[in-house]
Structure formats: structure tokens, C-alpha cells
Amino acid sequence: MEEEVVSMASSQQPWKEVIEREWKRRRGEDLREETLFPLATSPFGEEEIVAMTDVVLSGKLTLGMHVERAEKKLQKRSELLLRSW
DSSP: OOOHHHHHHOOOOOHHHHHHHHHHHHHHHHHOOOOOOOOGGGOHHHHHHHHHHHHOOOOOHHHHHHHHHHHHHHHHHHHHHHOOO
């Protein structure tokens, strides 16, 4: 079932383009305005915003495929670090 949801989400690319355009538009407005505290601006780019939106839309914030993928990456990096000791 999860694979079906993932394939449906990845096949519907127009929403990603809309999110990216809106993020760029809003980010452009932020960059044009004079900011008192530039460190308070968002460090995220379009790619991160789309990824976060994809996770929220999936409805699986804690047990979805992105978490599993991140856990596997963390496991691999941990194993590499332990081997280098």
C-alpha cells in the first residue's frame, strides 16, 4: 500500500512545481526586504521545502519511507565511524 502511495505522489509532479514557485516567490520577497536579523532567515531551499511537503502530505510523519531511508543512512554512517576507530 505504501509503495502505491509513493508512486502516486511521485507521478503528480505539478504540485511540486507549484510549491517550488511559491517558495521562490516568498523567498525573493524576504531577500528584498531589509532584515534586522539575517540569521533568522530560513536556511531551507526549494528541495527541502518540497521534501517536507511530501512527507506531510504522505500522512506518515514518523514511520514513512523517508524515515526508513534516513535510518539506513545513519546506520551506514555509524558503521563506518565504528570501523574507523
